Amino acid sequence: MTHGAIKNAFEQGSGVLRLTPTWVPRSFCIPGRRIKLHPDDYYALGGERGGIDERWLSSTTPAANGPLTSRDEGLSHVVFEHGRDRAVFLLRDAVDELKAELIGERLWAEWEAWPIYSKFFDNQMPLPFHIHHSDKHAALTGQRGKPEAYYFPPQLNNHAGDFGATYFGLNPGTTKDDILACLRNFTQGDNRITMHSAAYRLEPGSGWDVPPGLLHAPGSLCTYEPQAASDVFAMYESVIMNRQVVPEDLLWKDTPADRRGDFDHLIDVIDWELNVSPTFARDRFMAPRPVKPVAEMEADGYRALWVCYKSDAFSAQELTVLPGRTVTITDSAAYGLIMMQGHGTMGAWPIETPTSIRFGELTHDEYFVSESAARAGITITNASPTDPIVMLKHFGPGNPDLTI
Numbered sequence: 001m002t003h004g005a006i007k008n009a010f011e012q013g014s015g016v017l018r019l020t021p022t023w024v025p026r027s028f029c030i031p032g033r034r035i036k037l038h039p040d041d042y043y044a045l046g047g048e049r050g051g052i053d054e055r056w057l058s059s060t061t062p063a064a065n066g067p068l069t070s071r072d073e074g075l076s077h078v079v080f081e082h083g084r085d086r087a088v089f090l091l092r093d094a095v096d097e098l099k100a101e102l103i104g105e106r107l108w109a110e111w112e113a114w115p116i117y118s119k120f121f122d123n124q125m126p127l128p129f130h131i132h133h134s135d136k137h138a139a140l141t142g143q144r145g146k147p148e149a150y151y152f153p154p155q156l157n158n159h160a161g162d163f164g165a166t167y168f169g170l171n172p173g174t175t176k177d178d179i180l181a182c183l184r185n186f187t188q189g190d191n192r193i194t195m196h197s198a199a200y201r202l203e204p205g206s207g208w209d210v211p212p213g214l215l216h217a218p219g220s221l222c223t224y225e226p227q228a229a230s231d232v233f234a235m236y237e238s239v240i241m242n243r244q245v246v247p248e249d250l251l252w253k254d255t256p257a258d259r260r261g262d263f264d265h266l267i268d269v270i271d272w273e274l275n276v277s278p279t280f281a282r283d284r285f286m287a288p289r290p291v292k293p294v295a296e297m298e299a300d301g302y303r304a305l306w307v308c309y310k311s312d313a314f315s316a317q318e319l320t321v322l323p324g325r326t327v328t329i330t331d332s333a334a335y336g337l338i339m340m341q342g343h344g345t346m347g348a349w350p351i352e353t354p355t356s357i358r359f360g361e362l363t364h365d366e367y368f369v370s371e372s373a374a375r376a377g378i379t380i381t382n383a384s385p386t387d388p389i390v391m392l393k394h395f396g397p398g399n400p401d402l403t404i
Contacts, residue, residue, distance in 0.1 A: 005087035006097045009080035014348050015373030017094060017102075019336070019366040020077045021357055024054040024063050028235075028246055030124040034156045034222040041359035045070070052359075058336025058368050058394060059117035060092035064231040064253075074231070076117075079362060091368060103334045104371030107396050116314040118226040118336065118394040120156065121218070126163045128246045129193050129217040129237035132210075133254060137269050138232045140256045148227035149286070149308040150218065151207035151316065155340045155390065161220025163241065165199040168208070168216050168284070169275040176267050183236065183263050186251050190239040200281060207286040209310035213271025224307075224338075226314045226394045234269065286310060288318065289404055301325030302380075306404060307392070315399045321389040326381040331374040332400040335393045339365035342389035344382045347373070351380075351389070 009017055023037065027050035031042045035055050042051045049068055056063070056074050063074030076091040091114070100108040107115065121127075132146035150166075170179070174196045182193040194217060200208075202221045210216055215236060235250035252260045259265040277283065288305040290297070297303050301322050308316035321327055321344070343352040350364045357363055369378060382389045395402075 002087070002089045002093060003097065005080045005089055006078075006094050008082070009078055009087075009094070010098060010102070010370070012080065012082070012348065013367075015370040015376075016347055016349060016378070017078045017091070017368040018349060018364070019058065019091065019368055020079050020088065021361070021363055021366065022056040022059060022074065022076050023052045023359060024056055024074050024119075025050045025052045025065070026054065027066070028244065028250070029053045029127070030244075032122040032124045032161050032220060032222055034158065035120050035122045036354055036357050038356050038358045044359040053122050055120045057118040057120070057338050057366060058091065058114070059119070060090070060095060060114045061117050061229040061231060078368070098370075101372065102370045103396070106398065107334065113229070114396065115229050116226060116394065116396050117229055118224060118316070118338075118392075120222060120224055122156070122222045123218075123220050124161050125241055125244065126166070126220050127218045128235045128240050128250075129167055129197065129215055130233050130235045131215050131269055132212050132230075133232045133234070133269055134212040134271070138230065138254065141232070141254050143232045143254065144228060144230040145212045146228050146230040146232050147212055147311050147313045148210045148225055149207060149311055149314070149316070150210065151224045151286075151307040151318075151392070152202055152204045152221045153224050153340055153392065154204040156222040157204045160202075163220050165201045166208070166216060166219040167194045167197040167199045169198070169214060169277065169280050170196050171198060172276050172278050174276055176272070179270070180263055180267060183251070183266055186238045187248055190242065191237065193237050205288065207307055209284045209286055209308070211271070211274060211311070213269065214274055215270060224316070224392055226308050226316045228313045234266065236266070284310070291317065291401075298322065301327045302329065304329070306402065309402055309404045313397050315395045315402045317393045317395075319391050319393060321380050321382045323382055323388055324385045326379065328377040328379045330377040331369075331393075331395075333395050334369060334371040334374060335395045336368045337366065337391045337393045340390040340392060342382060342384060342387045344380060344384070344389055346380045347378055351391075
């Protein structure tokens with residue numbers, strides 16, 4: 001049944017698959033309530049699981065949420081509807097079935113998988129100071145490393161939460177002994193590790209590149225986050241804002257069993273040169289960059305900006321279609337997309353931006369575009385005479401169009 005549904009869905013959308021919303025809770029987070037989930041549904045999975053503060057996008061990567069993690073948590077699903085018939089199946093199964101027909105020969109030959117995903121994370125407080133492992137360290141537990149990047153969509157940031165800044169890296173001059181002392185004090189209350197870091201104010205409409213091995217405590221703006229297909233991490237901060245305790249198990253998450261309790265191993269996970277770089281902000285901050293000259297694009301009815309462009313592992317664009325215009329956009333690679341503003345049509349599909357989504361409800365705001373459809377061109381019509389269409393598009397590694 002799934003085999004037929006996958007083919008039917010691919011043909012129905014002329015190479016564009018409609019995705020269902022994928023909601024993910026985090027037990028150590030308080031939702032910021034900006035990702036359009038209905039107010040009654042932020043604890044739809046129960047208080048023990050924690051509030052839903054993330055929506056995962058174009059994901060073939062399961063969430064690593066401990067022993068209570070539900071089946072298929074974090075995995076995107078495709079929906080096929082024909083009359084009264086409906087079939088729902090994993091995007092991962094569609095990739096396995098369609099292979100290069102969906103993600104392109106280049107990515108299939110190298111990865112035999114869709115190797116990235118994106119998400120919104122939406123927290124009232126900042127996240128703990130934490131780290132994502134490099135490929136070298138992640139391989140010790142059979143995983144991939146996790147580069148990621150942040151962009152702060154203006155449409156989802158009507159408020160900045162409790163702390164609209166992010167601690168990145170370590171102050172120049174910080175020693176490994178300084179951080180070892182903090183880690184050894186993890187279970188003694190607030191280990192005060194962010195005393196050794198600097199916080200950078202976050203601005204809607206801008207972003208940051210976050211390589212593996214970088215200590216960071218993401219601030220409380222609602223964040224769009226393209227990343228490699230991995231959920232590897234370890235929390236190095238024990239108490240958030242004097243209000244929330246981080247379980248010790250998360251300090252040792254993704255540490256090999258024979259290295260648990262070895263604080264030197266945790267130090268080794270840190271990319272020291274990256275963390276203490278005096279030019280960190282210059283090197284990692286990302287202001288949007290036009291794909292082509294802005295006047296040329298706007299004359300054609302659209303505006304496309306690179307918003308994530310400093311990583312080899314992924315890239316992302318913000319596409320705006322001006323009110324009342326019809327455009328055909330071509331790309332050289334497959335991508336996932338999420339609507340941020342406006343409504344209209346995209347090829348065979350309606351596209352719209354919901355104001356409120358009930359848990360389990362279907363939408364027309366998220367799609368996956370095959371490489372063949374992207375290369376042929378996607379025709380988008382903005383049905384509004386006043387409201388722009390705005391969408392975010394997340395691409396896999398090695399995007400041929402990224403020449404920055």
